[in-house]
Amino acid sequence: MSPDLFGDPVLVWLGPFPLTRTMVTSAAISAILIVVAALLARAILRRDDSRMAALGRLTFRFLRDLVRDAAGEEWPALEAFAGSLFLFIAAAAVVGQLPGVPAPTSNLAATSALAVLVFLAVPLAGIRARGVGGYFKHYLKPNPLLLPLHIISELSRTVALSLRLFGNMMSGHLVVALIVALAGFFVPVPLMALDLLIGLLQAYIFTILASVYVGAAIRVGEES
Amino acid sequence: MSPTLANFLFEAANFLVLAGALGWLLFKPVRAALDRERERHAKEEADLKALRDEAEKLRADAADAHARLTSELDASRTEALAAAERAAAEIQAKAEKTRDERMAGLERELDALRQSQAEGLADTLGRIAATSVQRLLERVDGPSLDAALIRAASAEIGALAKGARAAPVVESARPLDAETRGLLRGALGRDFEERSDPALGAGVRVTTSAGQIDASARSLAREAARELRAAGLPEGTAP
Numbered sequence: 001m002s003p004d005l006f007g008d009p010v011l012v013w014l015g016p017f018p019l020t021r022t023m024v025t026s027a028a029i030s031a032i033l034i035v036v037a038a039l040l041a042r043a044i045l046r047r048d049d050s051r052m053a054a055l056g057r058l059t060f061r062f063l064r065d066l067v068r069d070a071a072g073e074e075w076p077a078l079e080a081f082a083g084s085l086f087l088f089i090a091a092a093a094v095v096g097q098l099p100g101v102p103a104p105t106s107n108l109a110a111t112s113a114l115a116v117l118v119f120l121a122v123p124l125a126g127i128r129a130r131g132v133g134g135y136f137k138h139y140l141k142p143n144p145l146l147l148p149l150h151i152i153s154e155l156s157r158t159v160a161l162s163l164r165l166f167g168n169m170m171s172g173h174l175v176v177a178l179i180v181a182l183a184g185f186f187v188p189v190p191l192m193a194l195d196l197l198i199g200l201l202q203a204y205i206f207t208i209l210a211s212v213y214v215g216a217a218i219r220v221g222e223e224s
Numbered sequence: 225m226s227p228t229l230a231n232f233l234f235e236a237a238n239f240l241v242l243a244g245a246l247g248w249l250l251f252k253p254v255r256a257a258l259d260r261e262r263e264r265h266a267k268e269e270a271d272l273k274a275l276r277d278e279a280e281k282l283r284a285d286a287a288d289a290h291a292r293l294t295s296e297l298d299a300s301r302t303e304a305l306a307a308a309e310r311a312a313a314e315i316q317a318k319a320e321k322t323r324d325e326r327m328a329g330l331e332r333e334l335d336a337l338r339q340s341q342a343e344g345l346a347d348t349l350g351r352i353a354a355t356s357v358q359r360l361l362e363r364v365d366g367p368s369l370d371a372a373l374i375r376a377a378s379a380e381i382g383a384l385a386k387g388a389r390a391a392p393v394v395e396s397a398r399p400l401d402a403e404t405r406g407l408l409r410g411a412l413g414r415d416f417e418e419r420s421d422p423a424l425g426a427g428v429r430v431t432t433s434a435g436q437i438d439a440s441a442r443s444l445a446r447e448a449a450r451e452l453r454a455a456g457l458p459e460g461t462a463p
């Protein structure tokens with residue numbers, strides 16, 4: 001594990017497109033998640049009473065309840081989106097504990113990409129639920145003069161999402177990397193456990209916030 | 225392309241692919257399976273509720289039928305009891321009527337039997353009395369019973385008015401001798417028609433236009449029997 005904070009070494013250039021270590025890690029995490037999800041779904045569909053099926057059900061119910069409690073109602077597309085966010089960020093936190101493998105979420109570009117996706121998902125969900133006029137009208141309430149503040153709010157919370165995740169994940173890795181550099185192996189194990197806990201907590205927080213934002217967009221105008 | 229921008233774009237695309245794949249591979253089938261399971265549970269619950277409702281309805285129907293049958297049974301029992309009581313009363317009344325009729329018939333038969341026995345006894349006693357009187361008269365060497373009776377008849381005829389002695393008929397148990405015939409002719413004041421009737425026993429019976437004078441042993445016996453009846457026969461023999 002290196003103390004390289006912001007740099008993301010390019011492993012290979014595919015023409016003009018650089019292939020970085022974060023990309024490879026993210027792709028690997030995604031592949032693993034997809035395989036595991038396929039196994040869980042297969043177990044649920046074929047062997048309803050197996051442990052894998054029970055694990056799949058528990059995972060699904062946990063994510064569904066998490067999203068439903070935050071968003072206020074069941075929304076299958078939101079469940080898939082927010083559930084994928086949780087699984088990806090949590091898997092990144094776990095993978096980040098492996099020596100020499102940086103968590104994709106400790107890269108600002110990666111967390112920004114996730115935050116931007118949440119930012120885009122909010123109006124998409126609002127438009128889908130309320131229509132274009134019904135959704136964008138709330139930017140003019142309670143007074144059109146507040147439109148800039150609404151926009152700043154949307155942008156700032158997106159930036160906050162990105163920086164919160166990046167800062168927490170990067171700091172944990174930085175601390176562990178510094179201690180490894182100074183004291184050697186096995187010493188930072190408690191800190192690694194704490195880092196894993198923080199990573200899982202950040203996955204929970206990111207998912208909750210994304211669900212709240214999207215849920216608010218879905219229910220926009222209901223209060224009036 | 226800068227590595228940062230490439231990273232950003234790749235991460236966004238990677239996550240969209242991941243979300244799509246997870247939605248298609250995990251969330252959609254698991255949600256469908258859970259929905260099916262929920263629907264199955266709901267259906268089983270609905271079936272159970274329907275069965276429970278049906279059982280409740282059957283129980284209520286059974287209770288109603290039981291109550292109805294019990295009521296009908298009570299009514300039938302009451303009706304049968306009343307009919308049986310009526311029939312018993314009718315049978316009892318009929319039996320009492322039959323008993324009364326039979327009792328009345330038996331009493332009538334008994335009365336008739338008593339009457340006939342009393343009459344027979346009176347006749348027998350009369351005959352015995354007449355026979356005894358005749359024997360007594362013979363032993364005391366007095367006139368025969370026939371002569372005594374004819375003299376008694378002649379005395380009664382003599383008490384009649386002369387107009388009441390027309391068309392006389394004299395019936396006797398035995399043929400009259402000249403003496404008794406003359407005695408009677410003298411009493412009647414004219415000739416008379418003679419007839420023989422052994423059933424008279426002794427004496428004569430004279431019939432005139434005014435009536436009949438019976439001075440026969442049978443008449444005496446009847447008189448004795450009448451007297452006996454008037455005096456009172458022993459218990460069970462009185463007519």
